[in-house]
Amino acid sequence: MVWKGVSDAVIRRLPLYLRVLEEVKGKESSISSHELGEEAGVRPALVRKDLAWFGEFGKQGVGYDVEFLQDALRKILHLEEPIHMALVGVGSLGHALARYNRRRFLEDPVFTIEPVALFDVNPKLVGGTLDGIPIYSLEEIKRVVPEEAIQLAIITVPADAAQKVCDALVEAGVKAILNFAPVQLEAPKDVHVANTDLSLELQRLAYYIGV
Amino acid sequence: MVWKGVSDAVIRRLPLYLRVLEEVKGKESSISSHELGEEAGVRPALVRKDLAWFGEFGKQGVGYDVEFLQDALRKILHLEEPIHMALVGVGSLGHALARYNRRRFLEDPVFTIEPVALFDVNPKLVGGTLDGIPIYSLEEIKRVVPEEAIQLAIITVPADAAQKVCDALVEAGVKAILNFAPVQLEAPKDVHVANTDLSLELQRLAYYIGV
DNA sequence: TAGATTGTTAATCGATTAACAATC
DNA sequence: TAGATTGTTAATCGATTAACAATC
Numbered sequence: 001m002v003w004k005g006v007s008d009a010v011i012r013r014l015p016l017y018l019r020v021l022e023e024v025k026g027k028e029s030s031i032s033s034h035e036l037g038e039e040a041g042v043r044p045a046l047v048r049k050d051l052a053w054f055g056e057f058g059k060q061g062v063g064y065d066v067e068f069l070q071d072a073l074r075k076i077l078h079l080e081e082p083i084h085m086a087l088v089g090v091g092s093l094g095h096a097l098a099r100y101n102r103r104r105f106l107e108d109p110v111f112t113i114e115p116v117a118l119f120d121v122n123p124k125l126v127g128g129t130l131d132g133i134p135i136y137s138l139e140e141i142k143r144v145v146p147e148e149a150i151q152l153a154i155i156t157v158p159a160d161a162a163q164k165v166c167d168a169l170v171e172a173g174v175k176a177i178l179n180f181a182p183v184q185l186e187a188p189k190d191v192h193v194a195n196t197d198l199s200l201e202l203q204r205l206a207y208y209i210g211v
Numbered sequence: 212m213v214w215k216g217v218s219d220a221v222i223r224r225l226p227l228y229l230r231v232l233e234e235v236k237g238k239e240s241s242i243s244s245h246e247l248g249e250e251a252g253v254r255p256a257l258v259r260k261d262l263a264w265f266g267e268f269g270k271q272g273v274g275y276d277v278e279f280l281q282d283a284l285r286k287i288l289h290l291e292e293p294i295h296m297a298l299v300g301v302g303s304l305g306h307a308l309a310r311y312n313r314r315r316f317l318e319d320p321v322f323t324i325e326p327v328a329l330f331d332v333n334p335k336l337v338g339g340t341l342d343g344i345p346i347y348s349l350e351e352i353k354r355v356v357p358e359e360a361i362q363l364a365i366i367t368v369p370a371d372a373a374q375k376v377c378d379a380l381v382e383a384g385v386k387a388i389l390n391f392a393p394v395q396l397e398a399p400k401d402v403h404v405a406n407t408d409l410s411l412e413l414q415r416l417a418y419y420i421g422v
Numbered sequence: 423t424a425g426a427t428t429g430t431t432a433a434t435c436g437a438t439t440a441a442c443a444a445t446c
Numbered sequence: 447t448a449g450a451t452t453g454t455t456a457a458t459c460g461a462t463t464a465a466c467a468a469t470c
């Protein structure tokens with residue numbers, strides 16, 4: 001389902017709510033916007049406004065049913081059924097992220113994002129596996145992405161290779177990309193690119209050292 | 212120097228400008244807000260407004276002197292002299308980030324953040340080094356942080372250990388923390404904590420797969 | 423019924439954009 | 447001088463907060 005006009009600021013908070021609900025589940029059957037906000041670091045009024053974009057999930061005087069809201073949020077975020085993910089660039093960072101996600105997928109029943117394919121240029125790696133995930137060459141992106149129904153990808157290649165990898169992923173049909181390379185990637189606007197730029201983040205933090 | 216009332220939205224863009232200036236340096240001696248904005252993905256008016264918070268760096272009809280502005284931004288971000296950084300948690304992610312930052316520090320003269328100490332619980336690692344960076348036990352945070360004048364730290368320990376590590380770092384005098392553990396850390400408000408939460412980011416991206 | 427809490431509207435706050443006089 | 451571009455003010459846009467009637 002598509003929700004028109006919901007801003008990214010709202011979407012960013014939904015996984016946060018989901019995390020709180022997972023912690024609370026079993027302990028309490030319902031939760032108020034006040035309590036949910038407290039745990040997520042969001043004001044109660046904003047919690048209610050965020051949720052109201054998608055429907056009426058609460059009961060006056062009671063709050064939100066924990067399991068019902070969890071299901072609703074998972075549906076909204078498309079986390080009901082498994083999402084197949086690829087990771088391109090099996091250097092030390094790619095290696096770490098592949099293992100981390102693999103483990104998370106196996107251990108946390110709510111984390112339904114599954115790494116199913118790795119890609120790298122290194123011929124020593126290609127043909128092998130990492131934690132049971134097969135490693136392919138970059139040329140195989142075109143074939144493997146549709147084959148494995150991969151919708152989401154992580155890029156952990158060096159900066160100068162990132163744009164080419166991004167193009168290949170987009171052409172193969174990937175709809176969302178998490179980019180760790182320190183470059184601004186160009187992609188069609190129906191493809192969502194999120195950047196996690198460690199060095200920008202550290203340089204930003206440096207500002208606050210003196211404040 | 213401390214700049215009062217400058218919002219974090221502004222600070223976040225400064226490292227982006229810095230990156231563009233580094234690319235342009237040598238090619239051109241001055242740059243307009245239009246061009247700088249183009250490369251950084253920011254509107255020219257906003258570039259000028261951001262820079263104006265800190266002084267008058269430009270010349271009408273000409274633009275900004277590349278080297279002068281670069282120096283000014285480095286001064287503002289406290290990147291003029293080296294910043295000592297610690298990394299706590301030498302698992303596969305910590306390992307990757309330590310190596311990445313070490314290399315970046317050695318190769319990129321503008322990247323002045325230097326990893327000088329690693330910390331881990333694993334007795335097999337403690338006492339050893341990684342890429343020449345010594346690995347200490349967690350108990351040594353209290354001693355090593357002041358000794359090495361560490362101001363910035365990265366946390367890559369499991370979620371359940373993160374708050375204790377954060378407390379130890381804060382007590383030892385660290386002023387800014389980049390946290391990779393999927394928990395909301397509590398810290399005094401003069402300590403700046405930034406979160407890079409991979410799973411929240413992936414769950415957010417999942418939303419856009421269906422849109 | 424009384425207390426609690428929702429969903430929603432209006433008010434506030436903050437960030438971005440547009441416009442332009444000043445001036446290199 | 448003419449063209450370009452700054453720094454800054456006012457206008458716009460969007461997101462958050464406060465308030466409250468509805469109702470469980």
